[in-house]
Structures are given as structure tokens and as C-alpha cells.
Amino acid sequence: MRIRLTHITTRSSGQQARREERLELDELRIGRDTDNTLSLNDIAVSLHHAVIRQRREGIFAAAVDARAIRVNGRLANVHRLEPGDVLRFGEFALRVNPLEAGDDLALEVEQVDRRGSEREELSARTRIGVRSGLFATALISLTILGLALLLWFSLIADAGRQSRSVGKISQVHSFFASDCKKCHALAFQLVRDVDCVTCHASIGAHVSSTVHFDEFTNRRCASCHMEHRGFQGLAAIEQKACAECHGDLEARGVETQTGSASDFDRDHPQFRLSLVSEPGTGHRERVKWSSQSREKSGIEFSHLRHVGQVVAGSSNNKEEARNMRCGECHELDATGKRFTRISFDKHCASCHVLNFDERFPKRQALHGDPKAMREDLRGFYAVLALSGQVQDPAAPAIIRRAAPGRELTEDQRRAVLQWVEQRVQSTSDFLMNKNTARDSRAAPASEGACAECHQVVRAASADGGDGIASVELADHWLPKAEFSHRAHAPSPCKDCHAAAAVYDAGFVPDHVRPAWSVPHAGPYELALPAELLGASGKSPSKASSDILIPEIAECRNCHGGATARASRVASDCVLCHVFHRQENGPMRPEISSHAGLAITEPRSNGSSLGGVQ
Amino acid sequence: MSEVWGPHSFLAYKRFRYLKLSGLGVAAATALYALDEPIGGRSGSTAVGYALGVGSATLILWLLWFGVRKRSYRYTGAPLLGWLSSHVYLGATLLLLVPLHCAFRFGWNLHTAAYVLMSVAVVSGMAGVLLYSLIPLPMTSNHPGQTLEGLLQQIADIDAEFRKLARELPDLHVQAVTESIEKTRIGGSVLRQLSGRDRHCGTSRALELVKEAHQLEGAEKEAEQRLIAILALKKTLLARVRRDVRYRALLELWLLVHIPSSLATLAAVAAHVLVVFYYR
Numbered sequence: 092m093r094i095r096l097t098h099i100t101t102r103s104s105g106q107q108a109r110r111e112e113r114l115e116l117d118e119l120r121i122g123r124d125t126d127n128t129l130s131l132n133d134i135a136v137s138l139h140h141a142v143i144r145q146r147r148e149g150i151f152a153a154a155v156d157a158r159a160i161r162v163n164g165r166l167a168n169v170h171r172l173e174p175g176d177v178l179r180f181g182e183f184a185l186r187v188n189p190l191e192a193g194d195d196l197a198l199e200v201e202q203v204d205r206r207g208s209e210r211e212e213l214s215a216r217t218r219i220g221v222r223s224g225l226f227a228t229a230l231i232s233l234t235i236l237g238l239a240l241l242l243w244f245s246l247i248a249d250a251g252r253q254s255r256s257v258g259k260i261s262q263v264h265s266f267f268a269s270d271c272k273k274c275h276a277l278a279f280q281l282v283r284d285v286d287c288v289t290c291h292a293s294i295g296a297h298v299s300s301t302v303h304f305d306e307f308t309n310r311r312c313a314s315c316h317m318e319h320r321g322f323q324g325l326a327a328i329e330q331k332a333c334a335e336c337h338g339d340l341e342a343r344g345v346e347t348q349t350g351s352a353s354d355f356d357r358d359h360p361q362f363r364l365s366l367v368s369e370p371g372t373g374h375r376e377r378v379k380w381s382s383q384s385r386e387k388s389g390i391e392f393s394h395l396r397h398v399g400q401v402v403a404g405s406s407n408n409k410e411e412a413r414n415m416r417c418g419e420c421h422e423l424d425a426t427g428k429r430f431t432r433i434s435f436d437k438h439c440a441s442c443h444v445l446n447f448d449e450r451f452p453k454r455q456a457l458h459g460d461p462k463a464m465r466e467d468l469r470g471f472y473a474v475l476a477l478s479g480q481v482q483d484p485a486a487p488a489i490i491r492r493a494a495p496g497r498e499l500t501e502d503q504r505r506a507v508l509q510w511v512e513q514r515v516q517s518t519s520d521f522l523m524n525k526n527t528a529r530d531s532r533a534a535p536a537s538e539g540a541c542a543e544c545h546q547v548v549r550a551a552s553a554d555g556g557d558g559i560a561s562v563e564l565a566d567h568w569l570p571k572a573e574f575s576h577r578a579h580a581p582s583p584c585k586d587c588h589a590a591a592a593v594y595d596a597g598f599v600p601d602h603v604r605p606a607w608s609v610p611h612a613g614p615y616e617l618a619l620p621a622e623l624l625g626a627s628g629k630s631p632s633k634a635s636s637d638i639l640i641p642e643i644a645e646c647r648n649c650h651g652g653a654t655a656r657a658s659r660v661a662s663d664c665v666l667c668h669v670f671h672r673q674e675n676g677p678m679r680p681e682i683s684s685h686a687g688l689a690i691t692e693p694r695s696n697g698s699s700l701g702g703v704q
Numbered sequence: 705m706s707e708v709w710g711p712h713s714f715l716a717y718k719r720f721r722y723l724k725l726s727g728l729g730v731a732a733a734t735a736l737y738a739l740d741e742p743i744g745g746r747s748g749s750t751a752v753g754y755a756l757g758v759g760s761a762t763l764i765l766w767l768l769w770f771g772v773r774k775r776s777y778r779y780t781g782a783p784l785l786g787w788l789s790s791h792v793y794l795g796a797t798l799l800l801l802v803p804l805h806c807a808f809r810f811g812w813n814l815h816t817a818a819y820v821l822m823s824v825a826v827v828s829g830m831a832g833v834l835l836y837s838l839i840p841l842p843m844t845s846n847h848p849g850q851t852l853e854g855l856l857q858q859i860a861d862i863d864a865e866f867r868k869l870a871r872e873l874p875d876l877h878v879q880a881v882t883e884s885i886e887k888t889r890i891g892g893s894v895l896r897q898l899s900g901r902d903r904h905c906g907t908s909r910a911l912e913l914v915k916e917a918h919q920l921e922g923a924e925k926e927a928e929q930r931l932i933a934i935l936a937l938k939k940t941l942l943a944r945v946r947r948d949v950r951y952r953a954l955l956e957l958w959l960l961v962h963i964p965s966s967l968a969t970l971a972a973v974a975a976h977v978l979v980v981f982y983y984r
């Protein structure tokens with residue numbers, strides 16, 4: 092295709108210049124890009140706008156990038172060129188001229204328009220882009236304002252204190268939660284123990300002050316007590332916190348008798364019992380649990396003889412006769428953890444009567460100190476003698492026939508005293524020494540009533556008379572652990588103390604048994620000896636020296652380790668053990684005293700003397 | 705999909721080097737978090753919590769530095785493409801790193817506010833990546849070989865032509881032409897830019913007006929025909945321009961969220977760190 096292309100340019104003077112070029116090519120490409128045959132420098136022209144090609148039917152112009160070309164004021168995709176046609180490309184006009192010889196096409200290109208103000212006017216109505224304008228201004232202003240508010244509120248405003256908190260305050264501290272300085276006394280410093288001790292001055296130390304263990308002493312309160320976690324109490328004590336040290340105390344160089352433990356189920360030593368070894372001294376011997384262990388409490392007592400037996404109701408308040416159950420003597424204390432002391436008056440006296448004179452069946456000897464008992468007897472017999480009520484044929488006549496207003500001679504007085512002393516001595520012997528086998532409950536025959544339960548020591552009393560060996564009942568065999576009997580109440584006593592809860596149906600005391608207490612209607616939750624034997628091979632407890640507290644294996648039947656699932660109770664260290672032990676004194680004595688705070692006396696360690704009163 | 709996913713794109717930079725690095729980082733942080741069982745439970749104040757916090761804060765500073773690097777043409781280190789690739793991938797990891805730092809403890813407080821702001825920044829950045837992967841192709845095919853300025857110039861040229869044509873036409877048509885010239889707006893409010901069209905477009909109305917008008921005769925008829933053709937062309941051009949404006953708005957809009965929220969994150973994180981260490 093041969094093309095004659097004429098460029099017409101108009102100079103500023105108005106003079107027109109023509110430049111002709113002859114082209115021979117397959118197609119004439121028109122566009123803004125410089126690689127076009129006809130490059131038209133106008134933004135309104137597409138890079139590759141149109142193309143002119145020769146076909147059999149003639150020469151055609153077709154749109155390329157542009158969706159349409161403008162020919163003679165109309166739009167067309169393809170147009171067959173005829174002389175006189177005018178194609179518009181932006182400011183440029185491309186005219187088709189009449190052919191001359193040798194040419195296939197004659198074209199004339201001229202910049203016909205100079206743009207006026209339309210583009211500026213369009214610009215005035217055009218707003219493109221979102222980075223400026225009301226929206227962007229509003230968005231950025233709001234962001235800045237919001238951020239400023241956030242920072243002001245959370246850093247400066249009093250009302251925004253909560254927003255500085257990293258989490259919910261524990262329930263126990265929530266009453267002063269808005270006063271950050273209560274704990275965070277100094278800026279940029281860790282919460283100090285002194286700020287805890289301000290309120291918690293009396294909190295007990297974990298170990299006695301004689302134990303020095305840097306790794307432990309250097310810990311802060313906040314090492315374990317984590318605030319802002321929303322816990323009920325803020326001590327998030329996990330087993331591993333304990334096991335960190337207690338897992339292997341020896342390896343950490345701690346001198347202690349405490350065995351290492353890291354999990355109740357997997358790694359915990361057998362219980363060590365604090366047993367009474369020398370009654371009356373308060374001394375405890377810590378021994379590893381063993382069925383062979385024996386405690387020397389100084390008292391004779393057979394659970395088998397007592398449990399399940401019928402006790403007569405006291406006639407005063409007309410209680411009904413009933414079977415003796417565990418709770419008859421073992422009464423829970425106020426904490427529900429352990430039991431109140433066994434007391435003779437309360438728990439024994441209704442059956443173990445200490446009457447000593449057939450004529451005065453309700454007169455009981457004093458229980459407790461033999462010397463006091465003899466003094467009481469002395470007074471009793473003296474009054475008896477002096478008031479002439481003595482009916483003993485062996486007594487001096489002056490005693491049997493006392494006449495009012497008569498003064499005693501020295502001999503008579505001596506005879507009275509001698510008789511009184513004789514009675515005191517014989518009654519004391521009668522009560523304290525069991526000469527004949529008699530049942531003490533058959534009133535008034537209380538012969539040997541003391542020896543029934545106590546060991547009588549000859550001439551051991553302060554008055555030279557017979558004394559009673561010291562008695563001391565431990566009220567806590569595992570003082571380093573907490574155990575709540577009340578929490579275990581759903582389980583009957585026999586589940587743990589089987590040997591103590593044996594019901595001897597064959598034992599028939601003197602008392603008449605109510606119908607409901609005959610065999611096969613045995614008292615609630617007591618076992619017959621045969622059942623016990625069948626279950627565990629243990630024998631019923633007949634002596635107070637028996638160890639009736641279960642060993643660790645029995646606890647493990649129900650209590651698993653910290654991660655126990657399903658059938659067993661998950662039990663971590665703190666279920667039984669208390670970290671802060673007041674018997675060790677205050678946790679931070681150095682701080683407590685610095686702060687001039689009252690330090691409460693360490694409480695007794697709970698192993699106070701039990702005893703029969 | 706466009707070049708954004710292609711082998712030479714910033715996403716595939718150096719065979720997804722930063723995607724792998726981010727995956728590795730997230731896996732390492734998750735493992736660290738899962739294996740650590742501190743006394744009292746996981747939180748921002750345990751050793752691992754601190755480590756993740758310091759790491760996240762450093763990452764935030766480094767991500768913000770991209771804003772500086774992007775504008776620095778004298779920089780001679782790693783290419784901007786690499787910076788962008790790492791900016792995108794490492795930035796996304798923050799969405800998980802920060803919850804791991806605080807052990808998923810959130811609340812109505814400054815600290816969570818900082819995380820929310822950071823999330824807005826990260827998510828808007830992801831939106832940006834998505835938009836940059838979706839838009840360029842349809843944007844180019846919307847007006848191949850032509851720039852927006854070119855399209856606008858064509859429209860301006862049509863307006864000029866209208867004025868010439870109007871001399872040959874009766875009043876009603878002149879009114880239509882005037883309507884098309886003066887009531888045609890391009891872009892405008894953000895919503896209108898995003899909509900990509902204009903319900904009150906002067907040109908559309910002009911076209912309706914002319915079509916409703918009486919048929920003209922003779923020379924006027926020919927002028928009318930030309931007017932209708934040019935109005936139709938202008939309408940097509942306007943549709944393209946408005947689509948283009950819409951694409952441009954979308955490409956800018958996410959940045960309008962991304963940059964302020966990023967800077968706000970910086971401020972909030974600074975406040976978070978200050979508060980956390982003030983109340984230790």
C-alpha cells in the first residue's frame with residue numbers, strides 16, 4: 092500500500108507549511124505512541140488508536156485501542172475510506188484526498204483545533220481521589236481526635252484508671268481496685284512486698300525462720316499472687332509451683348526432714364504420723380505410717396467394746412437409749428476439720444459411773460486428779476461422820492451415834508479422823524484397783540473403775556496415794572496437712588477408719604437392748620467384724636494404741652494427683668497443705684517490723700494436748 | 705489474576721522468601737507459647753510473654769519504617785520490592801503474635817485498644833494487597849492505551865464540539881447540550897467516586913431530552929443525528945472515566961485507613977508500654 096501523507100502545520104504567523112512523505116507499508120498505524128506510523132501527540136488520542144489497511148474491497152480505517160473512531164462526525168468501528176472523508180483524532184484531522192497516479196491513498200493531517208477552556212471547565216466539575224477533601228479530612232481528624240481521647244482517657248483521666256488495668260482485679264482486692272497506688276506505690280518499680288504486708292502483716296511464713304534457702308526467700312509475694320487475672324482469690328497456686336522446690340528438696344540443698352513430693356498420686360511419701368510417745372509431755376514422735384505402729388496415749392480403750400453398744404439415755408433429759416455410733420464421742424469442732432476433745436464428763440460418765448457407796452448411789456468420785464478425788468472423799472466422809480449418819484458397824488460408836496451439841500474428846504476426834512482416813516483409803520483402793528472381775532456399769536459396784544481405762548501407779552500422787560499414769564490424746568496426727576472431716580461427711584466413718592467402726596453383735600452388755608439394735612438391724616454405717624475381715628483383712632480395734640488413721644494408699648482410692656480425671660478427685664498440693672503457716676511467724680518479719688506494724692503472735696500449731704478430763 | 709500473584713510480583717518475591725519467613729516465625733512463636741507453662745498461667749508478663757511483646761513491638765517499628773523507606777529514593781539497600789514483600793507478610797503475622805503475647809487476654813482497656821488499632825492497620829493493609837491484586841487488570845482493560853487524562857480531554861473536546869453544533873440546533877437541543885456540558889460531573893464525594901456512576905449525570909439526561917424531542921427535518925436532522933452520536937460517545941467515555949475513578953478511589957481508600965491507623969497504633973503501643981512499665 093502506497094500512501095502519500097501530507098503534514099500541514101500552521102506557524103504562529105498564520106503561514107501554513109506542507110511537508111509530504113511517501114510511505115509504502117502494509118498498514119498505517121495511528122496513535123499517541125511514537126512507534127506508530129503516524130504519531131499524534133495529543134492526550135486524547137489512544138496509544139494505538141486506529142489502523143488503516145488495504146483490503147480487496149478497498150482501504151479501511153479500524154479502531155484498535157479506542158472502541159470507535161470518528162469519521163465525518165460519526166462513530167464507527169470500521170470505515171471504508173473515500174476521498175473527502177475526515178477522521179478526527181483529538182485535535183488532529185486526517186483528511187482523505189483524491190488519489191493521484193501511483194498512490195493507493197492520499198492523506199492530509201493537520202492540527203485543526205487549539206483547545207479552548209472546555210478542559211478547564213471540566214476540571215472544575217471533576218474531583219478525583221479520596222486522599223484530600225472532606226472525607227479524608229474528616230477521617231484523619233476523627234482518628235487524631237479519637238486517638239487523643241483514647242490517650243487522654245487511658246493515661247491521664249481519673250475515670251480511665253480501669254482502662255490502664257491489664258485485667259480484672261481479683262474479687263478480694265476489688266474494693267480498692269480504683270486506688271492503683273495501694274499496690275503500685277512507686278512508678279516503674281515492681282510491686283513491693285511491703286505494700287502487701289501493709290495489710291497482710293500477720294500472714295504466716297512458709298518455713299521457720301531457722302531455714303535459710305535463698306531461692307525461696309528471694310521470692311516476692313507477687314511471684315505466686317498474681318493480680319489482674321480476675322481470680323476469686325489471687326493465689327494461682329499450681330502444683331508445679333510447689334513441686335519446683337519440693338520435687339527434690341535434697342538436690343536444692345535444703346536441710347529438712349520433709350520428704351520430697353511432686354504429685355499426690357505419683358510422687359508423695361507415705362504419711363508420717365505425729366504420735367504421742369510420752370503422755371503428758373506434749374512430745375510427739377514423727378513416724379512413718381505403719382499398721383505395726385503403736386501410740387502410747389496412756390489410756391485403755393477398745394473401739395470394739397464400745398461401738399454399736401446400747402447406751403442408756405440420761406434420765407435427766409429423758410433421752411432414749413441408743414446405739415453408740417462414732418459421733419457419740421467424736422463431735423466435729425466448729426471448723427468441721429477435726430473433733431472436740433474427748434471428755435470424761437461428756438462422753439464417758441453416763442456409763443462409767445464412779446459411785447462408791449451403796450447408801451449414796453448418786454454420789455460420784457471426782458474424775459481427774461486422784462489427790463483431789465481423795466480430798467473430796469475425805470470431806471464427804473468427815474461430814475458423814477460428824478453428822479452421825481455412819482451406819483458402818485466397824486465404825487467407832489461415836490460416829491454411829493452422833494448427838495447434837497456434844498463436844499468430842501481428843502480421843503474421839505482422833506477415832507473419827509482415823510475412820511475417815513480409813514474410808515478414804517479403802518474407797519480409793521476400791522476405785523483404783525480392780526481386784527475382782529466385775530462390770531463397772533453395774534451400779535454402784537464401781538470397783539476398779541479407774542483401772543478400767545487407766546494405768547494406776549502406786550504411790551505416785553502428790554499426797555502419797557496411788558496415782559494415774561499421764562494420759563494424752565493427740566488431736567492431730569498429721570499436723571502439716573489440712574483435712575476436713577466435714578468435707579468428707581458423705582463417706583461413712585468406716586470407709587476410712589474401718590477397724591474402729593466395727594460392731595460386735597455378740598457382745599451383750601447388761602443393758603436391755605431395744606429391738607432395733609439386735610443383729611441385722613445394726614447401727615447405721617457400722618460393720619460387723621466378719622465384714623471387715625472380708626474386706627481388708629484388718630482386725631477390729633481393741634486397743635487405743637491402734638493406728639486407726641488411713642495410710643496414703645487409702646486416700647489415693649479417691650484422690651488422684653493434680654491431673655486426675657474421671658473417677659478420682661484431682662488433688663493438688665494446696666488441697667491438703669497450706670503455704671502460709673502461722674506457727675512459723677510472720678512471712679516478712681523484716682518488713683512488718685520496719686513498717687511498725689503489729690505482728691500477731693504465732694498461733695499454736697494445732698497439736699495442743701488432747702486429754703481426758 | 706494480575707501480576708500481583710505473578711512470579712515477579714512482590715508477593716512471590718525471591719520465591720516467597722518472606723512468606724516462608726513469616727510462617728516460620730509464627731510457628732516458632734506458637735511453639736514457644738504452647739510449650740511454655742508458667743506458674744500462674746500464660747500472660748503478657750511471663751518471660752515468653754515479654755519476649756513476644758518485645759518482638760511484636762520491634763516488628764511494628766520496623767513496619768512503620770517502610771513508610772520512610774518507600775519515600776527515600778536515595779536508599780541503596782534491599783530493593784523496595786523486597787521491602788514491600790516483607791512488609792506485607794511480616795505485618796500479617798502480628799495478628800497472631802500479639803494475641804500470643806497477651807495470652808489471648810483481652811478486655812475493655814488501652815492494651816486491647818492498641819491491638820484493635822493494629823488489627824485495623826493490618827487488615828486494611830491486607831485489603832490493599834487484595835485490591836492491588838484485583839483492580840489493575842480490569843482498570844487497564846477499561847480503557848486500553850488511554851490515560852484518564854486522555855479520556856477527560858476527549859470529553860472536553862466533545863464539549864467544545866457541542867458548542868459549535870448547538871449553533872445549528874433549536875432551543876430544546878441547546879438546552880440538552882448545556883445540560884450535558886454543565887451538569888456532568890466526574891467524581892465528587894467519596895461515595896460517588898466509589899459508586900462508579902452518577903444518577904444525576906447531565907449527559908444521560910441530555911440524551912433522554914434529545915430522544916424525546918421532535919424529529920427535526922433537513923440540515924437540522926443531520927445535526928441532531930450527530931448530536932445524538934456524540935452524546936452517546938460522551939456517555940460511554942463517562943462510564944469508563946467513572947469506572948476508572950472508582951478503581952482509583954479503591955486503591956487510595958485503603959491507604960487512607962492504613963496509614964492513620966498505623967500511626968495511631970504506634971501511639972497506642974507506646975502508651976501501652978508506658979502504662980505496663982509504670983504499673984509494674
